Amino acid sequence: MCYKNGKERRCRACNVVRIFLRKTLNIWYWRTLKIADPFAPTSQTCHVCGAMNTEVKNLQVRQWTCPSCHTTHDRDENAARNIENVAIPIVM
Structure with missing residues (x-):
């Protein structure tokens, strides 16, 4: 795509x-090949509760705390977990 x-x-x-x-x-x-939307806000979305934190758009923020569930996230690990959840398998 x-x-x-x-x-x-x-x-x-x-x-x-x-x-x-x-x-x-x-x-x-x-x-299995999986594809995720390249514009999905995976680093800004909490993988625990799904709340969005727009302050994480700043690339210098490496760790952040979710305002809803108060879970502390590493930016890259959180994005990886969200991509795993968002990606869909491609049947060709």
């Missing part, structure tokens, strides 16, 4: 890459 002006669209090159990845991951490594 390609993104142009924030809108999702399909193109021939993306389909070729998807077919290659599907065959490589499924046949050789027995893995």
Whole structure:
């Protein structure tokens, strides 16, 4: 999937890459390809309660505390957990 002006669209090159990845991951490594929206606010969303903290947009903030559930998060670990939850498996 390609993104142009924030809108999702399909193109021939993306389909070729998807077919290659599907065959490589499924046949050789027995893995599932998952894709997440590149514009999802994964580092700003608490993975425990789902509350958004817009102060985390500043890239210098490495750790933050959720205003709702008061859980302390590392920016990268929190984003990784949110991406894992948001990503959907691609069936090709």
